[in-house]
Amino acid sequence: MSSPTTPSSRDRILGRVRAALAGAPDVPPPSRGYATAHTADDPAALLDLLHENLADYRAKVHRGTEAELPSLVERLLREHGAGSVAVPPGLPAVWLSRTTVEQRHDRGGRVPAGDRTSPAGAVPDATLTPYELDATDAVVTGCALAIAETGTIVLDGGPGQGRRSLTLVPDLHICVVRTADQIVASVPRALPRLDPGHPLTWISGPSATSDIELDRVEGVHGPRTLHVVLLVDAEDGGGG
Amino acid sequence: MKEEKARASARVDGRGPGDGRAFIGMPAFPEAAAEAVGNDTLRANLRHATRTIRDKRAVAVAELDDWAELREAGKQIKDRTLHRLDHYLVQLEESVTAAGGTVHWAADAAEANRIVADLVKATGESEVVKVKSMATQEIGLNEALEAEGITAYETDLAELIVQLGEDRPSHILVPAIHRNRGEIRDIFRSEMGKWGRPAPEGLGDSPAELAEAARLHLREKFLRAKVGISGANFMVAETGTLVVVESEGNGRMCLTLPETLISVVGIEKVVPTWRDLEVFLQTLPRSSTAERMNPYTSMWTGTSDDDGPSDFHLVLLDNGRTDVLADEVGRQTLRCIRCSACLNVCPVYERAGGHAYGSVYPGPIGAVLTPQLRGTTSEIDASLPYASTLCGACYDVCPVAIDIPEVLVHLREKVADRGGRGHRLEKAAVKAAGWVLDRPGVLAAGERVAARTRGLHPGRLPGASGWTDSRDLPRMPAEPFRDWWRKNRS
Structure with missing residues (x-):
């Protein structure tokens, strides 16, 4: 659509900015004397730190091997009483090979206009509407990377992650982190690995609020339960 | 100059869109504060909340041994940006446009409100869901939309409490900080039904129960929403990326589910590079909610083919910011990232509460920002630079090192130079003493x-x-x- 703003508003603001800065000395580029990371690059230590920080913000953290993953996912869905699970495009089918709950595969893409308010009634390989997602109990995804120092997982919509609403509307989110290549130490280490051209969601624990007397309470609008599965090599030992 | 005065008086006396209905006829800070200090419940709520968060923040900050360097870098990045603001705004406009967004420029509150109202009307919708945003509070967007027959639903828990209670915000991060759990339960019980799904039967006052009630109440609004309105914490000039940090997931709902997204953002929120976020994403959560990282951060660049809104509009807001930029001392106020740490450590805020500041920006940052944005022609705005003991705690905790006491003193000079009853007496006494x-x-x-x-x-x-x-x-x-x-x- 054409912009309703008259050119003069843009020019006026930019003109006022230039007038305000007239005669002001230029400021040099910032000095970046801060640390790139606060943790040594030891994979085992980063894994432990990520585990600890995720748990500190009430994510439920598990370690398991690739072989153990299908039964772990099955158990978590069962224990939560989930009757249905949203499945993003590109999720390894084997992850859900042990569960018997109804799988609702999201095709991705946008919900066609006019179709958004249709009541739940999952069509295989359709684009799930907000209402259908609301009637879906859980979602299983991978992630783009995880940040140990802050206990954060980052989703970029890549394979196995899906659209942002998939990990938002269902009440249970199970997120799998490949610890061999997806953990970074810090925020400064995370940003260069992410593409700002993709919508990004940084998740640090389940939905929470501090709005009542500044006490933190977990569970408002986003998923109230967040399970993070740290996928480790067989020799590192598993155990849910 | 004439234009400046006209705008200032429209903002202050007309109580037009620039102020909303919230702060009509506010008394000067001393009177409003005296009333607040007499309210025992308010004082107890504030004391409990600010002390809780103050201690937690200190712990979160102490975890990073390079905090001083992060603070300095944040300050320098913002200063560099402000000194080349025209350049970065134009770059941002190009990036957002290239990514499929539409950029609008609003010189003042009235223009921003008109742009948003027209965009909403163009969708044919009569309701919108909103992410908590200081900029839209500042311009009184909800009231302006209401006048156009559009209902704006606040979805942040604290904003919901304020909206349902027909109340005014009193804290930047936690607008309902002046309410305790019992008061919130009463508001939910009596008011939720008038706006949509009523509060559950027998609602108790535990924070978990109250959060659950908000979840149920707002869910139907999120699912049917066609238009979302937000602000942004950061805008990246080189990529066109907008960033919203939040905790509850209401932000994600508003940014993701609707077909149209309108973001109203102050021009000072731009940062030059993607890399610059590495500083602020470390300092903001720790300063604000005392967390290593807030639960949810959303980043989006224009529109994407297969995820989220298909129509994205960015409204760049001036509304007095270029006046602040023109003041060599006051300019540093525009570094503010709205973390609210200065409120939580301020002895005056802790006792007087947020309402006494007569603006959506309370506390030390409000005492310097409001008089610069609105001018000091009204009694309340002229009194704000004095709403401080100059103890300097606000400067110590500020993650972008705004020297609030310096700006306060600078603004006091400006108010004093203009004269006023108290200042005439003081000046006469000093003159006599000099003789x-x-x-x-x-x-x-x-x-x-x-x-x-x-x-x-x-x-x-x-x-x-x-x-x-x-x-x-x-x-x-x-x-x-x-x-x-x-x-x-x-």
């Missing part, structure tokens, strides 16, 4: 008279009662020092 001190004979005579009549002096001076009522007049010595020196030492 006496220039004339040693007059000074000596005066001192002797004062010493001999000391038995007759009242305990307190009449006249300037705002100062003298609570202060005793110092006792006069039996003789002037200079007479004593001549007798005993010379």
Whole structure:
């Protein structure tokens, strides 16, 4: 659509900015004397730190091997009483090979206009509407990377992650982190690995609020339960 | 200059869109604060909340041994940006446009409100869901939309409490900080039904129950929403990326589910590069909610083919910011990232509460930002630079090192230079003192008279009662020092 703003508003603001800065000395580029990371690059230590920080913000953290993953996912869905699970495009089918709950595969893409308010009634390989997602109990995804120092997982919509609403509307989110290549130490280490051209969601624990007397309470609008599965090599030992 | 005055008076006296209905006819800070200080419940709520968060913040900050360097980098990035703001705004506009967004420029509140209202109307919708946003509060967007027949639903828990209670926000991060759990339960019980899904039967006052009630109440609104309105914490010029940090997931709902997204953002929120986020994403959560990272951060660049809104509009808001930029001392205020750490450590805020500041920006940052954005022509705005003891705690915690005491003193000078009742008295007294001190004979005579009549002096001076009522007049010595020196030492 054409912009309703008259050119003069843009020019006026930019003109006022230039007038305000007239005669002001230029400021040099910032000095970046801060640390790139606060943790040594030891994979085992980063894994432990990520585990600890995720748990500190009430994510439920598990370690398991690739072989153990299908039964772990099955158990978590069962224990939560989930009757249905949203499945993003590109999720390894084997992850859900042990569960018997109804799988609702999201095709991705946008919900066609006019179709958004249709009541739940999952069509295989359709684009799930907000209402259908609301009637879906859980979602299983991978992630783009995880940040140990802050206990954060980052989703970029890549394979196995899906659209942002998939990990938002269902009440249970199970997120799998490949610890061999997806953990970074810090925020400064995370940003260069992410593409700002993709919508990004940084998740640090389940939905929470501090709005009542500044006490933190977990569970408002986003998923109230967040399970993070740290996928480790067989020799590192598993155990849910 | 004429234009500036006209805008200032429209903002202050007209109580037009720039102020919303929230702060109509606010008394000056001292009166409003005196009333708040007398409210025991309010004081207890504030004391509990600010002390809780203050201690937690100190712990979160202490975890990073390079906090001082992060703070310095944040300050320098913002300064660099502000000094080239025209360049970065144009770059941002290009990036957002290239990514499929539409950029609008709003010189003031009225223009921003009109742009948003027209965009909403173009969708054919009559309701919108909103992410908590200081900029849209500042311009009174909800009231402007209401006047156009559009209902704006606040979805942040604290904003919901304020909206349902027909109340005013009193804290940047936690607008309902002045309410305790019992008050919130009562508001939910009596008001939720009028806006949509009523509160559950027998709703208790535990924070978990209250959060659950908000979840149920707002869910139907999120699912059917076609238009979302947000602000943004950061805008990246080189990529066109907008960033919203939040906790509850209401932000994600508003940014993701609707077909149209409108973001209203102050022009000072731009940062030059993607890399710059590595500083602020470390300092903001720790300063704000005292967390290593807030639960949810959303980043989006224009529109994407298969995820989220298909129509994205960015409204760049001036509304007085270029006036702030023009002031060499006051300019640093625009570094603010709205973390609210300065509120939580301020002894004046802790006792007076947020409402006394008469603006959506309370506390120390409000005391410097509001008078610069709105001018100091009204009584409340002229009194704000004095709403401080200049203790400096706000500067110490500020993650972008805004020297709030320096700006306060600078603004006091500006208010004083314009004159006013109190300042005329002060100026006359200083002028008289100067005349006496220039004339040693007059000074000596005066001192002797004062010493001999000391038995007759009242305990307190009449006249300037705002100062003298609570202060005793110092006792006069039996003789002037200079007479004593001549007798005993010379």
